[in-house]
Amino acid sequence: xxxxxxxxxxxxxxxxxxxxxxxxxxxxxxxxxxxxxxxxxxxxxxxxxxxxxxxxxxxxxxxxxxxxxxxxxxxxxxxxxxxxxxxxxxxxxxxxxxxxxxxxxxxxxxxxxxxxxxxxxxxxxxxxxxxxxxxxxxxxxxxxxxxxxxxxxxxxxxxxxxxxxxxxxxxxxxxxxxxxxxxxxxxxxxxxxxxxxxxxxxxxxxxxxxxxxxxxxxxxxxxxxxxxxxxxxxxxxxxxxxxxxxxxxxxxxxxxxxxxxxxxxxxxxxxxxxxxxxxxxxxxxxxxx
Amino acid sequence: xxxxxxxxxxxxxxxxxxxxxxxxxxxxxxxxxxxxxxxxxxxxxxxxxxxxxxxxxxxxxxxxxxxxxxxxxxxxxxxxxxxxxxxxxxxxxxxxxxxxxxxxxxxxxxxxxxxxxxxxxxxxxxxxxxxxxxxxxxxxxxxxxxxxxxxxxxxxxxxxxxxxxxxxxxxxxxxxxxxxxxxxxxxxxxxxxxxxxxxxxxxxxxxxxxxxxxxxxxxxxxxxxxxxxxxxxxxxxxxxxxxxxxxxxxxxxxx
Numbered sequence: 144x145x146x147x148x149x150x151x152x153x154x155x156x157x158x159x160x161x162x163x164x165x166x167x168x169x170x171x172x173x174x175x176x177x178x179x180x181x182x183x184x185x186x187x188x189x190x191x192x193x194x195x196x197x198x199x200x201x202x203x204x205x206x207x208x209x210x211x212x213x214x215x216x217x218x219x220x221x222x223x224x225x226x227x228x229x230x231x232x233x234x235x236x237x238x239x240x241x242x243x244x245x246x247x248x249x250x251x252x253x254x255x256x257x258x259x260x261x262x263x264x265x266x267x268x269x270x271x272x273x274x275x276x277x278x279x280x281x282x283x284x285x286x287x288x289x290x291x292x293x294x295x296x297x298x299x300x301x302x303x304x305x306x307x308x309x310x311x312x313x314x315x316x317x318x319x320x321x322x323x324x325x326x327x328x329x330x331x332x333x334x335x336x337x338x339x340x341x342x343x344x345x346x347x348x349x350x351x352x353x354x355x356x357x358x359x360x361x362x363x364x365x366x367x368x369x370x371x372x373x374x375x376x377x378x379x380x381x382x383x384x385x386x387x388x389x390x391x392x393x394x395x396x397x398x399x400x401x402x403x404x405x406x407x408x409x410x411x412x413x414x415x416x417x418x419x420x421x422x423x424x425x426x427x428x429x430x431x432x
Numbered sequence: 433x434x435x436x437x438x439x440x441x442x443x444x445x446x447x448x449x450x451x452x453x454x455x456x457x458x459x460x461x462x463x464x465x466x467x468x469x470x471x472x473x474x475x476x477x478x479x480x481x482x483x484x485x486x487x488x489x490x491x492x493x494x495x496x497x498x499x500x501x502x503x504x505x506x507x508x509x510x511x512x513x514x515x516x517x518x519x520x521x522x523x524x525x526x527x528x529x530x531x532x533x534x535x536x537x538x539x540x541x542x543x544x545x546x547x548x549x550x551x552x553x554x555x556x557x558x559x560x561x562x563x564x565x566x567x568x569x570x571x572x573x574x575x576x577x578x579x580x581x582x583x584x585x586x587x588x589x590x591x592x593x594x595x596x597x598x599x600x601x602x603x604x605x606x607x608x609x610x611x612x613x614x615x616x617x618x619x620x621x622x623x624x625x626x627x628x629x630x631x632x633x634x635x636x637x638x639x640x641x642x643x644x645x646x647x648x649x650x651x652x653x654x655x656x657x658x659x660x661x662x663x664x665x666x667x668x669x670x671x672x673x674x675x676x677x678x679x680x681x682x683x684x685x686x687x
Contacts, residue, residue: 302538302549309535312524319484321510321539321592 146274148391154280154349156387157287161342162360163367163379164294165335171311171374172331175225176236181357181364182243183336187213187343188352189250195261202264202348210340217336218329243357251354258351283345290341291380294334298376307331311374362405363390366412372425382423386411437462437596437636438483443492445478445660452478454660455492460596465622465637467651467668469644471680475660476640477519480598483638484516485509496596511541513633515594517585519601519640523573530569532584533559536591537630551629556591558628563587563617579610583617590621590632597621597635603643615646622650644672656680 166180187209194205220242228234265278298304309317310327318324342360350356367386371378386408393407394400415422438460445453453475460466468476481487483494485506494501501509515536524532533556534549536542543552560566563583568576576584582602589597602618603611624634641647647654647668654671656664658680664671671677 300549302552305531305535305538308527309524312526313522315486315506316518316522316524317535318486318506319510319516320536320588321507321541322535323505323507 144395146276148388148395150276150280151395152384152388152391154283154287154387155390156384157284157291158342158346159360159363159367159387160380160383161287161290161338162364163371163383164291164376165338166364167368167371167374167376167379168298168307168311168331168338169335170368171376172307173229173328174232174235175229176232176239177335178236178239178361179220179243179246180239180335180339181361182246183213183217184339184343184346184360185250185352185354185357186216186246187340188347188356189254189259191261191344191347192254192259192352196259202261205261206264206344206347209344210337213340213343214333214336217332217339221329221332243361247354247357254354256354258353260351261347263348279348283349286341286345290338294338297334303327303330307334359405363408366408368422369412370415370422372422375422375424378422378424435462436460437464437497438638439493439495440479440483441493441495443479443482443494444490445475445482445487446490452660453482453489456657456660456662457492458655458662458665460636460638463622463634463636464653465639465651467644467647467654468638468640468657469642469647469654469671469677470657470663473659474657474680476657477600478660479657480516480600480638480640483509483514483598507539510539510592510594513541513593513595514598515589515592515596515635516598517582517589517600517602519604521578521581521585523576523581523584523588525572525574527573528570529565529573529576529584530556530560532573533587533591536588539592542591542593555629556587558630559587559591560584562590562621562627562630564613578605579607579614582606582610582614586614586617586621590630593631593633594635595633597637599637599639599641601640601642603641603646611643611646615650619650648672 162181162184166177169175169177190209190212191205194200194208195202224238224242225235228238263279265282268275268277298307306322306327307330310322310324314324363386367382368379370385371382389407390404393404397403436459441457443453443456444451456479470476478487482489485504489502496512496514501512530553534552537552537555557566557569560569563586565580565583573584602614606614621632622634622637624632639647639651651668653666654668655662656671656677663676663680664674
């Protein structure tokens with residue numbers, strides 16, 4: 144059981160980290176609370192299914208194309224529905240909820256409510272210190288870590304990253320430094336949706352694809368960003384693993400645990416809001432200005 | 433007569449029924465320093481914000497090098513060659529000081545094609561050296577004192593290699609010694625030339641300032657505003673003797 148908890152905790156944590164960091168990033172840079180974030184993650188899974196099952200692509204090619212398509216979908220949705228109302232935060236929140244519902248209904252209409260699946264890229268397993276580890280799990284972990292390291296490098300070591308971080312801290316001053324803030328927001332959104340798409344692509348072979356698969360990760364992601372501190376990337380990263388392991392422990396160690404993982408995540412979120420509203424690494428609102 | 437760099441014609445800004453800037457017109461010549469003075473609430477900072485495109489004018493026009501810049505985005509105006517510093521300093525607090533300056537060195541205007549991060553870092557270091565705070569380059573911007581924050585603002589502004597620099601109260605909150613040092617830096621910057629990898633065009637300047645004694649030493653011309661209206665424009669010693677200016681500062685009858 145221990146090894147299952149460790150492996151699943153790591154996988155859950157990495158997938159949540161991909162989702163939550165992207166969500167935090169776009170909130171930090173554009174102040175957009177993107178509820179449709181996990182709907183885009185679902186879209187990536189469906190695109191893989193479409194490429195693999197309908198168009199006969201290899202799983203890897205289908206995964207790559209689905210990531211690109213999802214990023215394009217995210218950017219188009221932003222331009223059409225979010226950008227015109229970006230200054231009104233509550234309107235943006237409602238618009239992203241509506242967008243998520245629309246994406247869900249489109250997939251429901253197109254594919255029905257059936258559980259779909261794609262085959263794993265890697266089959267078989269190997270033994271490590273007496274523990275059986277599926278090759279697919281290792282692949283998923285590797286891809287997730289690569290995506291996380293890539294994002295860290297992009298944000299911390301490149302010009303684009305510096306521009307994004309400055310825009311997140313003070314948009315008006317970033318403007319005055321000659322930074323095209325709209326371009327930085329588009330770049331941040333591209334990275335954010337790209338991370339969700341990678342999560343969707345690596346999760347597709349591990350679980351079933353259905354039009355409601357975005358709801359549980361949404362609950363977890365919101366709990367994670369509240370625990371980590373809204374807008375804090377470091378906080379999102381650490382909290383992802385805290386909740387990823389909590390979920391694994393609940394599922395494997397408690398009877399009927401699979402039904403409890405959502406409520407437990409939400410309870411953690413409520414507790415954090417009561418005890419430390421700014422989260423583990425968030426900046427308290429008084430400090431900000 | 434030198435060619436004018438900035439022309440402000442009939443500029444007005446209204447917030448509801450309040451005229452914050454009212455039909456202001458003046459020109460700034462190449463390589464000139466204008467001191468912009470006026471009592472609190474005269475509309476000086478608003479005027480700078482209008483030039484930077486942060487606020488949109490209600491009437492009138494602003495031309496920079498013959499080009500109308502009304503309605504342009506702030507980043508486009510910066511890339512045309514105007515930079516400004518804030519009265520209330522707003523550094524990127526959670527970033528190291530060097531990164532604060534790298535951002536401005538990264539703007540398309542200051543960047544040569546294909547420049548690498550390392551080169552930009554070196555350039556930012558030169559800007560910090562010019563401003564006199566290079567020894568603190570790696571510390572977080574939130575650790576800086578008031579005077580050093582002013583220096584950081586200057587370093588960030590010159591990182592964009594501007595032709596026109598707008599300084600909002602560069603001496604505000606500084607001790608007499610710091611004020612002297614800052615005035616010297618401004619003069620040195622105005623001379624132009626190369627500071628390491630950083631090129632200074634010897635920018636023209638508009639300086640908003642309340643410390644008139646210091647301002648008179650560095651300004652070629654003084655423009656005075658009161659209640660959003662231009663009340664005087666001329667040589668420093670003429671303007672400070674202007675009865676309207678004295679009245680604006682000290683009330684009717686002056687002192």
